[in-house]
Amino acid sequence: MHNTSDTVPLISVEAIHKSFPGVKALVNARFDLRPGEVHALMGENGAGKSTLMKIMTGIYQPDAGEIHISGQKVNLSDPRAAQALGISIIHQELFLMNHLTAAQNIYIGREPRKGFGVFVDEAKMRADTAALFARMKVDLDPDVEVGTLTVARQQLVEIAKALSFNSRILIMDEPTSAINDKEVEHLFAIINDLKAHGVGIIYITHKMDEVKRIADRVTVMRDGQYIDTLPAATTDMSRIISLMVGRELADATRATGQGGDVVLDVKNLNRGRAIRNVSFSLRKGEILGFAGLMGAGRTEVARAIFGADPIDSGEISIHGVTQAIRSPQDAVRLGLAYLSEDRKHYGLVTSMTVGDNVTMSSWPRFTRSRVFMNDARMSAAANDYIQKLRIKTPSVDQETRLLSGGNQQKIVISKWLLRDCDILIFDEPTRGIDIGAKAEIYKLLQSLADQGKAIIVISSELPEVLRLSHRILVMCEGRITGELTGRDATQESIMTLATQR
Ligand SMILES: Nc1ncnc2c1ncn2[C@@H]1O[C@H](COP(=O)(O)OP(=O)(O)OP(=O)(O)O)[C@@H](O)[C@H]1O
């Protein structure tokens, strides 16, 4: 490694304080980044990671503290100032303009000009973009409209944009939360190439295995404070976890249970190439896991059952009665709930308060008369989940968009938990959620099953499916390729079925 401790850091921040109304987001935070290193930043949801990065990119101003770039004290008064000093960020939520092309997004606001500066030099912009993509070994058309790309490819456009600024400091805020394994490999290859060119990378993630693989150092934050910085290669992950959560986590016990009557029965479900002859049943009190690689068809099955997509053929029975579910409204009436993997689009109204989001879908339960809502009961219910899932918010009246990414997801989960449904489908329930809250969510799902709910969990994280499920179905290319229970269910047996054509 060319990282020696006496190298001048590319960037260092010290004694950073930042408060929002009712929230101390950062208290004496610090961080430093060396040339050519990947420095992971870890901490529970709401620990202050994104806020610290926004200060390092001029989006927020700190209430107190100092920022040094290559040893020089600087003032990052706005994002342009940060960009000019070679700092780029790829946000947790991507910020591209969907209707513009890749090239236009990369050069927005600083398009190369021709004809005495009157015209945008489209050809040069396109050629420069193509060169950036070539350097990243990405097969992308500079003229493609960004809105038509997958999240992974949009991310590549963001990285190309960072490269176009010749950034020496690149911040990635949970870059792998919505991309598949192959795309992760590509991203890591790009990161390694950037490292070799001396670029420093700050890498925010909740995934321990990624930290082991690509990080040189790890800094842990908790409750807005700096806790410690450790070498990634030689530090036990369990140590990092205990620094992050600052308390003991419930032990991971494997789920058991067999369930009662069949509540959901699916027979010969078909939809194009996505769902091929899928049949299974789900029992009362059971947690049924759906494992498989991304794109195996698990989400498609969930959406079809929930009435979000039409089916070509097949039969769905609920409590022994065949039903035609034509819309999510039909499904909800029949007692189904679906926590979709795409929370932003289906789960939340971010301009509403935390309390309203949690209780919104169960409003009838809290209505005293037809007109008036029972406010006290509603906020009691919301508060209950805020405590159980450790949702970090100053109060139920906080606007949801002001919460950290992971805490917004916890709200979506509470929302569905609060609804009275017999059959709950959770699609990637813990994506972007920190390790402490994950344990809480597992406990909650288990207790729901114990209360007699029937639960389907779709998860790409093998330890999660293994830990949660009483029974596991594995899918590959739209088909169910096998069923596993008890001792037969292992990471290896799942992977074998998941890749069985
Ligand atoms: N603009 C804002 N207004 C009010 N509160 C805010 C604002 N931005 C962040 N916060 C609060 O500051 C705290 C830190 O949030 P931050 O987004 O930095 O957390 P994080 O560590 O990135 O979490 P996650 O892992 O969930 O993304 C949270 O309690 C959050 O609700």
Ligand SMILES: [Mg+2]
């Ligand atoms: Mg964040």
